[in-house]
Amino acid sequence: MSIRYYSTNRNLKNVAGITPFTGKVSFKEALLKGQASDEGLFMPDTIPQLSLKEIQKMKGKPYSDTALLVSKAFLADEFPLENLKKVVKDSYNYPVPLEKVKPKTYIMRLDQGPTASFKDFAARMMARLMSNCRPKGERLNILVATSGDTGSAVGEAFKGVAGIDVTILYPEAEVSNMQKKQLDTIGGNVQALSAAGKFDDCQNLVKQAFSDPDLVKFNLTSANSINFGRILPQIIYYIYAYAQLMERDEQVIFSVPSGNFGNALGCEYARRMGLPVAKLVMPTNENDEFPIFMATGIYKKVSPSRACISNAMNVGHPSNLARFFNLYDGTVDRVGQVHKYPDMEEMRRYIFSVSVTDKQTRETIKIVYKKYKVILEQHGAVGWAGLVEYFKKYPEEKLAVCLETAHPAKFPEEIQKLLGLTMPLPDSMKNIDQRKGSAVSISNDFSDFKKYLQKNLKIKE
Numbered sequence: 482m483s484i485r486y487y488s489t490n491r492n493l494k495n496v497a498g499i500t501p502f503t504g505k506v507s508f509k510e511a512l513l514k515g516q517a518s519d520e521g522l523f524m525p526d527t528i529p530q531l532s533l534k535e536i537q538k539m540k541g542k543p544y545s546d547t548a549l550l551v552s553k554a555f556l557a558d559e560f561p562l563e564n565l566k567k568v569v570k571d572s573y574n575y576p577v578p579l580e581k582v583k584p585k586t587y588i589m590r591l592d593q594g595p596t597a598s599f600k601d602f603a604a605r606m607m608a609r610l611m612s613n614c615r616p617k618g619e620r621l622n623i624l625v626a627t628s629g630d631t632g633s634a635v636g637e638a639f640k641g642v643a644g645i646d647v648t649i650l651y652p653e654a655e656v657s658n659m660q661k662k663q664l665d666t667i668g669g670n671v672q673a674l675s676a677a678g679k680f681d682d683c684q685n686l687v688k689q690a691f692s693d694p695d696l697v698k699f700n701l702t703s704a705n706s707i708n709f710g711r712i713l714p715q716i717i718y719y720i721y722a723y724a725q726l727m728e729r730d731e732q733v734i735f736s737v738p739s740g741n742f743g744n745a746l747g748c749e750y751a752r753r754m755g756l757p758v759a760k761l762v763m764p765t766n767e768n769d770e771f772p773i774f775m776a777t778g779i780y781k782k783v784s785p786s787r788a789c790i791s792n793a794m795n796v797g798h799p800s801n802l803a804r805f806f807n808l809y810d811g812t813v814d815r816v817g818q819v820h821k822y823p824d825m826e827e828m829r830r831y832i833f834s835v836s837v838t839d840k841q842t843r844e845t846i847k848i849v850y851k852k853y854k855v856i857l858e859q860h861g862a863v864g865w866a867g868l869v870e871y872f873k874k875y876p877e878e879k880l881a882v883c884l885e886t887a888h889p890a891k892f893p894e895e896i897q898k899l900l901g902l903t904m905p906l907p908d909s910m911k912n913i914d915q916r917k918g919s920a921v922s923i924s925n926d927f928s929d930f931k932k933y934l935q936k937n938l939k940i941k942e
């Protein structure tokens with residue numbers, strides 16, 4: 482029986498402004514739609530199971546083997562095996578280092594992809610799955626508004642993918658020079674537009690485009706971070722890490738620096754598929770709505786969100802919280818209103834969360850370097866600090882893996898200031914200065930943007 486996807490808002494009857502979507506869709510539909518018509522998030526109605534034996538078999542095998550194991554479990558009914566094999570081979574052609582820091586404690590570096598952040602893992606696989614299920618003979622056009630890192634991960638992921646073009650919109654004045662270079666020079670089927678105005682303006686332009694009837698013929702799609710197609714690939718590395726590191730039937734603790742909770746959600750699903758995860762540690766930066774919720778049982782989003790040095794985690798209401806609530810039998814909506822609280826006892830059994838200040842983050846970078854000669858950047862350091870806090874509270878001898886979600890060379894100022902050294906850029910980004918390409922400048926007026934799209938987007942293959 483194939484897995485179907487329902488909306489996290491399906492039970493919200495009698496809530497103003499929401500017409501709950503009570504049906505179910507296929508994975509392909511969920512992938513192309515991004516979110517349900519009631520603005521809820523798609524959830525699989527069954528979670529496929531993996532036996533410990535199947536997981537253990539992945540020891541010593543390439544990453545793409547684990548990727549195939551997990552994607553087959555979810556997608557075998559909707560994609561031919563040959564296609565899935567090709568998808569995972571093309572997506573994962575870079576290393577996934579597991580670095581030993583001290584006995585039984587590891588750092589998994591998810592920073593070796595083309596844009597040196599863990600977002601490459603999800604974006605690359607999603608891009609190839611989308612290419613596989615676009616309407617026959619037609620093109621898909623991806624529109625993304627970005628304030629930086631997501632745009633380049635998505636752009637690089639779709640680069641050269643058959644039948645799909647990508648238009649990235651970013652706010653001219655709000656991206657760093659390195660980010661601008663990354664976005665402008667992807668090339669091929671990926672074009673950047675630099676818009677006058679702020680990130681919110683970009684997001685509004687994209688939103689308007691999606692609802693404009695004249696643009697329907699272009700098959701516009703978002704590569705949104707809440708797409709289940711981006712969650713599924715994030716299950717894989719937890720299973721991979723465990724298979725490589727386990728020595729006997731033991732449990733494992735993962736620490737995942739968290740912003741929108743998509744990464745941590747991958748671990749939650751891995752556990753529910755059968756991975757023996759003793760605890761999912763979810764440290765946040767000073768956006769502490771979730772750790773406070775775990776401590777008090779009362780949820781209140783942080784608004785506006787706080788600007789911390791782990792800037793990819795500056796989120797005051799994590800978009801994937803709705804999925805966590807749903808998995809623990811609660812409901813929260815897009816704006817952060819709780820309609821039903823989840824089972825707190827059950828949640829605390831599997832999840833530990835703590836807020837890490839910028840001061841602690843910087844100290845962690847220094848201590849970890851001094852003690853272990855390991856270089857972390859600020860997101861990974863939040864993860865490490867969270868793990869340390871967890872072991873302070875629950876001292877036990879368990880296998881533990883902390884995720885490093887970006888490459889330290891992406892944050893040269895902070896690393897220079899704290900450690901007095903410069904890190905070379907990873908291979909994937911080494912020649913960035915010599916890369917060519919430029920953005921098209923547009924105003925923040927929708928009619929300009931629409932004219933650009935009508936003139937430049939293609940319909941047929």
Ligand SMILES: *Cc1c(COP(=O)(O)O)cnc(C)c1O
Nearest residue numbers: 740741742743744793860886887
């Ligand atoms: C996006 C991002 C995060 C946060 O991941 P979520 O899935 O949103 O919780 C952490 N670190 C880096 C470097 C990121 O880019």
